[in-house]
Amino acid sequence: MVITMKKQATKDQIDHVVKEAQACGLSAHLARDGERTVIGLIGEKAQLAARDWRSLPGVEDAQPAQHPFKLASRQYHPESTVIRVGDIEIGGGEPVIIAGPCAVESREQILEAAHQVKAAGAHMLRGGAFKPRSSPYSFQGLAEEGLKLLAEARRQTGLKIVSEVMDPINLPMVCEYVDVLQVGARNMQNFHLLKEIGKTNKPVLLKRGMSATIEEWLMSAEYILSAGNPNVILCERGIRTFEPYTRNTLDLNAVPVVKDLSHLPVIVDPSHGIGIAKYVPAMSLAALAAGADGLIIEVHPRPEEAVSDGKQSLNPAMFRELMSQIRPRSRMLYAARG
Amino acid sequence: MVITMKKQATKDQIDHVVKEAQACGLSAHLARDGERTVIGLIGEKAQLAARDWRSLPGVEDAQPAQHPFKLASRQYHPESTVIRVGDIEIGGGEPVIIAGPCAVESREQILEAAHQVKAAGAHMLRGGAFKPRSSPYSFQGLAEEGLKLLAEARRQTGLKIVSEVMDPINLPMVCEYVDVLQVGARNMQNFHLLKEIGKTNKPVLLKRGMSATIEEWLMSAEYILSAGNPNVILCERGIRTFEPYTRNTLDLNAVPVVKDLSHLPVIVDPSHGIGIAKYVPAMSLAALAAGADGLIIEVHPRPEEAVSDGKQSLNPAMFRELMSQIRPRSRMLYAARG
Amino acid sequence: MVITMKKQATKDQIDHVVKEAQACGLSAHLARDGERTVIGLIGEKAQLAARDWRSLPGVEDAQPAQHPFKLASRQYHPESTVIRVGDIEIGGGEPVIIAGPCAVESREQILEAAHQVKAAGAHMLRGGAFKPRSSPYSFQGLAEEGLKLLAEARRQTGLKIVSEVMDPINLPMVCEYVDVLQVGARNMQNFHLLKEIGKTNKPVLLKRGMSATIEEWLMSAEYILSAGNPNVILCERGIRTFEPYTRNTLDLNAVPVVKDLSHLPVIVDPSHGIGIAKYVPAMSLAALAAGADGLIIEVHPRPEEAVSDGKQSLNPAMFRELMSQIRPRSRMLYAARG
């Protein structure tokens, strides 16, 4: 149920609605829609129907929820969410660029990559310390050692750090080192992990599962939001289809759809989305034109030596060239969106 | 087999290679790669191996074919193909915009639509006279009457006409009225139709099948090219995936891939690709940013009254607004590509 | 609209309903549901609502159509359809086995194959004279020469002939030679072809398109039925998914679903459905257990020499072994269904 208060509704009237809701066993969530307050109510059907919400003082309208996701929906939270990581704003109008290697491989590699992407204009550094690999015999990441190297790269460059957390046990440790948690596609429905992340306040980049529908993806965001963490950034990274030429099919349709259904910011990962380095720049520009709030791009100092995902990693020169195309464009694109 | 001649190769040397190829039972196709001539040979393995092509005078190099498609590949035809329809160039650097209703419904409707899209800056008019419908009980199009109305719209507006041909029997009639033939997704592997179109010289917009791989799509282009018609325009219109929210999944990955593998121009159909009118503008801009040579967009004077595809049709105001965003952007995007 | 007549309804009462329907501009189709007559009405909503059908004498009930397909649905035609090809009954309780090579390659090959599958117990011979190939450079079939060889194989073995027709132009010629027309997966929505086949009375094996939904498949059957040909046999042959190990994903779910939604018989093609010969027997048995009315299996005298589809063709010994497993099983399976 979504209750829209009148423009001139008083704080007392708002508090009154919230108390009535709680008395019915509902949870109440406040958000803004321009000058109005919106109160989202979550609970069982019977509880929601227990009252004639429209008759409460200060209430303008009350509408049933349109979607199974509530806190993630624009109906419950009409204004776009801007997530702040230091002085970087994700969803604030300027595209945010996250770049770096698939995995932290060595001190030299990650520091070199960090300085290169910083110089080219990236805002954050990506790099996996825990790697979800299909084979138990493949490199699984440097674990805490990798996180320490990322922290060192931050000290040297000022870049904020994005890195994946794969299970609740390592969550406190990962939180200590990184600025943004990443939940990988394979863990999009690892509900225990989502709930634990929901108890922190860390920004989290939630990748779409390989065959997750848009609704399921937003329901996974809902797990984090409903556990108390409002800082969810969605990340489209390609879905699995029949097409064998590309690694995945980047579903840019999802960008305008999710920006319409939800208030959460959306980042696109063209590297996994197409899987071939030479095509990543075109898909980066397409993602921004579709309305993405930023990009996460794999860049490796020497892609041909990368332990993983070398085929889809840009080298530093390609990344610099791409950044030089993004900058003027983003200014115009974002101007147009107003 | 692809033979690259030396820059200074003479016409006689080129003719000599062609004659030798024909003597081996091969077909030979000439194309340009900057200042060099490229000769593509097509035939059986044994025939191709019958000669040491590198030893012929004027030959610089000879390489086996990298793909099952030959005439459609950049290897056989390194320079991008520009297809001319009157004074419109498809693939020439400036995005070409084709717009109009799903189906020709009446004289009034198609003329109104034609004037509206013309005023907004479209280059060509689309409109189906023969409609492939999943149900035998649905409107199947006005047939020749529809083609005549399209021709009248051309006379009134100067817009070139794109319309679908569904079977070889009606091909001569459709050719009489339209400037560009359209082959629909369901007919992408209607090989008899492709061969017959290959015998004409009409430009043809070849839509990708709903679950066709990129390779299969280029092989369908190969059917038309190898039958003698070089004027093939590829059209990405969304593929079928598990995602239920959108009508199809627009595969923009296909744009940079096909532009790399093939010399043929690529047009994107965001209307079918996402299937919901309010999201079409975002996907139009994304398609151009990905490198598309143009767009084909459904526009109806009154989408809510459309006999088919109303849900995905822009109204004239939305189309005007989109065109005002495309114009400056395309200038910059195309400048950048230079 | 489906009208169920009372058990004791007279012929006059039935004729009266039909005449009333025609007077409203509806087409009326008669079928049996045990001892009752069922009258299916097809037309526009307004026409259907023009009358209170329940008030006509002899009418027991009138229900709106549940599906967009009408003549193909069990609602319109409650009794299972049995299609007779000579003395073979498809849908009659005993599984029908169609076997033979992908393509007719030579007189020797098709006659050898025919004798082999006949000896093993097959009921019909398959073999393509017109082959839909993704490449214009691949073998396209022997055309009429192939059809003549199939006819000769029929004379020698008594086996009925199933062969593909790819376009309306060749339809009269193919009809002259074959007992069952095959419409391939790529042509499932070649509506012009479907309409033309609908004007004949030939049994037709309608393959499901590579990414066709069950509903679309039944709508294609509806094209043939509504044009006047009641002899449609559905053929599940695998759908396109992300799984690369098998050629297609045989969708056996479709068998019980279609047998429930429709009265038409269903044949399964495990050869295309899995694409690897050694796994075809397991999928053949699974298809029959799921409720299929028969199988169409690729068998080649020497699969390793086959011009096409050798990888998925059984050799004669494998086919004999499979037939020896099918025979007792089918007796039991069909007894159980009784």
Add this chain to the structure above:
Amino acid sequence: MVITMKKQATKDQIDHVVKEAQACGLSAHLARDGERTVIGLIGEKAQLAARDWRSLPGVEDAQPAQHPFKLASRQYHPESTVIRVGDIEIGGGEPVIIAGPCAVESREQILEAAHQVKAAGAHMLRGGAFKPRSSPYSFQGLAEEGLKLLAEARRQTGLKIVSEVMDPINLPMVCEYVDVLQVGARNMQNFHLLKEIGKTNKPVLLKRGMSATIEEWLMSAEYILSAGNPNVILCERGIRTFEPYTRNTLDLNAVPVVKDLSHLPVIVDPSHGIGIAKYVPAMSLAALAAGADGLIIEVHPRPEEAVSDGKQSLNPAMFRELMSQIRPRSRMLYAARG
């Protein structure tokens, strides 16, 4: 690398190969192929190439690995694995039937279900105590209370218990109560969970992920096997495709493929695989005919009251009827396989 010892190889010769392998840093795994011993070696390419394994005494042959999965492959372990749960053998020739409700809802419900499926002939009881739900607002299971009720059902009926474990933290608790751990489709690539399960000795039913390839599924089995737990049972439960009529597309192709590539037993879940109760019996029979070692079927005392998955749950009468069809059939099917 797979080393096949001679039939007459001595224990000393086998030990010698193992020691040499360990000296090269490889792990060595012994299995039987009829009368021969097979030694599977796992390690880096350089380590595997360090020795000429064929020259060691008692060695007949040494072959490189054919697949990225090793311990899960038939090459490394030629004999089919039979997993014992009490006196039940999974993979032993007789199909094993696991039945019960989606979730443990109450003491009354689970005990009633247990007695019903026991009476009909089931071998094990399924029931979720921890439920992975797309919505955080849906019933998440009774947790330990549910496990206790399952244990009580075992005491009353003698049925072995299968229940899902969703994260490593609850693993010790779940192990205490259940006989077979279940890993759900959403957790197939929760690698941390797989590794922890690999450290136990509990049999584990590993469901295929919704869009997991067969190779990825076997790689997930490899995670468990390589961590030390040999008791992996694979479970096909349907993949995600474009078809909207059924919940998933049951991929029975996977049954013969996996039985060929791997020595592990395969169970099929037709309830999730098709998602509609009335079609579950047909798909159960099809799964056994395809070669499955057993079935896991949702049965609820009153499906219409089920908290989850009621639409796909058989009622007790439907389950009894299905069991009466499976019994004679399985005898014959398994006899045939001999």
